Amino acid sequence: MNGESAARDGKGFLGTRAGQALATNWAAFFLVLMLITFSLTGRNFLSIVNFQNVVHLQTVPLLLAIAETFVIITGGIDLSVGFVMGLASVGAAKLMQLFLASGLTPGLSIALSMLIVLAGSLVPGLVNGIVITKFKVPPFIATMGMFGIANGLALRISQGYPMIGLPDVLPKIGNSYLLYVRPGDFVSFFAKPENFPDNRVRELLRLIPLSLPFILIVIAALAFTLRRGRFGRHTYALGGSMDASIRSGIAVDAHLVKVYVLSSALAGLAGLFNIFQTGIGNYTTFNAQYEFFAVAAVVVGGASLAGGKGRIWSSVVGVLVLAFLENGLAISGVKPFYRYIAVGVLLVVAVVIDKLFPDMR
Template identity: 40%
Template sequence: MNMQVFSKGVSEARAKKALQQDDFTRSSAMKILSNLWAWLFLLLLVIFFSIAAPGFCNLFNFQSLGTNMAVLLVLALGQTFVILSGGIDLSVGFVMGLASVCSALAMQKLTGQPLVVMILAGLAVALVVGVIAGSINGLLVSRLKVPPFIATLGTLGIAQGVAYVLSGGPPVSVNSNALGFLGNGFVLYYHPKAGFHFFSPPPGITGIALRHVSGFLPLPVIYLAVITLVCAWVLARTKFGRHLYAVGGNAKAASRAGIPVNKQIFRIYMMSSLFAGLAGFLYVLRYSGGVANAGDALMLSSIAAIVIGGASLFGGEGKILGTVVGALIISVLQNGLIIEGIDPFWQYAAVGVVIILAVLMDQAKARIIR
């Protein structure tokens, strides 16, 4: 009798242990999936459009995709710092537009001056616009304790109004071929007969022969790579980055630990607007002009890229690499749908579906951790 009870107890213990092992295996698998789903989704998108959209899977389309993604990712990188702190910046789109208008106006006034003078002046003006907008946001949120949503919404309206007043509505054009090259040029050019040449088509290639010139490594992608690496280094290797995660995780605990929370928040909003100003300057380089609503459609896309990349809207969790993957997913979706000839308005619906999927994955991950 005792042996039967003992055997039954052993069998129940083994069954319980087996169930625990199964639960642990499923939990581990779900955790891995929740961490890598964005990468897997990006891979599936590339495979799908490579099969369904002729012309998608080639080097020149990928270069175009990277060039078109540059402004979005710069906005998203700045917004990442705010999201990690547990805040949000709704003003970046029109701060970018205002910066593009002011930068273009400055360059327009300097037409005929050396290109270096035009570029430095345009960049300085764009960054000053970012500093002013960031100071307003940072002061309202950190010192006056205005909710980030309301504070940045107010700044959005100010930037929008000033941008339209300065531009008068139409785009502000800058007539400079060299400016267009900096926003659309390549590091390396190749012609079947003349060979390779850096930063410009091979000498002597003009007229119809230019059709056979191919470009490699777009300059905007180079700018983007440098900016992204700097952001990743700041978050991973500096005291600012460590304090940012601490403030986003628990602001009160961070304050007790001696971190100047208000100063940190001020810097974060300043950085976000600086990136918006930089995005406005890159827009001028790309399109040889500025326009008030240049970043209007990009504001929500920048937040979407961060969420898709795995950052938590409650702060304290996220990485620069995740933002890059999120921006890639949005850009691949838009690029593939355009090549397929699908109505551009469906891009918004597709991005919305991906955002919902990202939130569901984030909730699943949270349940697993608990």
Template identity: 40%
Template sequence: MSAKSTSLSSPAQDASAGQDEVLAPSNLVAFAGRMWAVLFLIALIVFFSITAPGFFDLFNFQAVGANMAVLLVLGLGQTFVIISAGIDLSTGFVMGLSSVASAIVMQALTGYPLPVIILLGLMTTLFIGLAAGAVNGVLVAYMRVPPFIATLGTLSVAEGVAYVLSGGPPVSISTRGLGFFGNGFLAYFHPEAGLSFLAMPSGVTGTAVRDVLGFFPLQVVYIVILASFCGWLLGSTRFGRHVYAVGGNPKAASRAGIPLAWTLFKIYVLCAVSASLAGFLYVLRFNGGVANAGDALMLSSVAAIAIGGASMLGGQGRILGTVVGALVIAVIQNGLVILGIDPFWQYVAVGAVIIMAVLVDQAKGRFFP
């Protein structure tokens, strides 16, 4: 009886104990460890807002969002691969190949209606992504080739085909109106002409165009749609649960009846399609494609995933974390440019943040398992 009585407590005592537990320093440290990327992003925004004139501005923030679009889309599919304890090295050149192939097709269709040109360019992009993803998926999932080796081979093939198709130089597109889909805005406002959507306010010509304000870049609209879809796919579907299971404990997942090979195949197809869509966004933004369009972005996309809290050992990660990681990289790049710092220091800054992300991840695993 006395033993039982020692374990009983009043509701008030339970509430007080719960509050003390929430406010305990260890819990605050654990919270900071989980949310460090968000806190670091806020700190970066505050720092550059103070030191970089013009940084804290609505239109600069819109530019940051538009500039990170390709990087984020490249990282969305890679997030699934990282969570499954794999890696896809081919995404950068799959992006470049899809940009070149779609640019060639769209340039050949010059004179056709713009919707037809865009649709066929998009279909070309998706075909490239599906083909590359199928090759990676078969090699990794069914032939048991290590992801590093399999995707390294696909990288070389995609790079070679992209340079053969383009001949080396960028492939430009002269189709009128295409640039709007890569650099336009969802809404426009002019002090006299008022508000309009998806087009300049009517009657605004000449020097009055300079007074038109654009809101919600279409590139941001695209990534909101794609990130929302990937977030739903990873967090609310059976496929998403299988991705976590495969990355966390493949043997247990197999015993639970999860089709490991088929799940891995779909993951690598999804990653390649995501990379090809990044290539298509590149074409829309720059009116052309280039073979090495995603060469430097591949590692940056993995960095965004690591900064966002995904474990490189698999089984852990979120799409929202990848979005935050991409924002961190984009804010660093934008802030350093405004400060007039040599662009090469961007690589140093991003590398330092990657090391910080790894250290934080190790600290979380050691002190807060």
């Protein structure tokens, strides 16, 4: 209320349209500002190689932040995404090991495992959704319980070790580029030319990691669903007013279940991507705090934990802000641990800005 009237009566710059635009899109402006600053302070920051690396490494955080965006718009929270991702990663690794041992080809083993894990990753979300809607357990508790369950299962499967012995082709696919260019010489798709010597690989310009089109498709599809689809409209409606949604005849319980299923499916997808990226099955450690960074990115992007607000592209900006902050600090020679502090401060700044400038659209 206070913030609202302050924003309305606000004279001076922050009361103007431009001021409002700045306040609602501050994360994007901050991102640009940061990119400029780090380009000046860090050598090698402003380069295709570095940017491609950052985007490639942010595929998992992006998937989790997108998952969290849907849940947070409904006014809920999903604390289990990080551990569901770990469970998917070790689960897929275990299946691949079993299939390989039973004599299946690597290709078939990978394909089958992916299918099973993708289907299986719907289960945690289904359980979360049912516990939240049918048994009226607050999302925080329900997904925190799932956080414990998924973590325990992942540790059980992996016995607490990274799972190795998977097909070599995994990291090759996961870390390959769309284009390999030797300026003025040749262009090759998906892999470097067979006859090109390994010791001269540095001369190659590698462009567009495969993860980039992958994540762009996911982002675009889900941003479209959220902004332009009925599913998205109902997601916003639930977060805006549960009462209005019920009285409008929206099947709110079924919709919430779908949202949590989508969230854990994306976490499962992140787990599969993780295997392709690292070539091994990784359980999630407590100090990785994936759910922490996912929620932080969504909030920095301008969503409110009270629900009703948030956008996929804003969450993407949120992830990039956190990512370039870490990357830029590292390249500028700042200890990586400042990242944690910076994320904490940014979170609070995001919420305070949000309080001062409620959505006036």
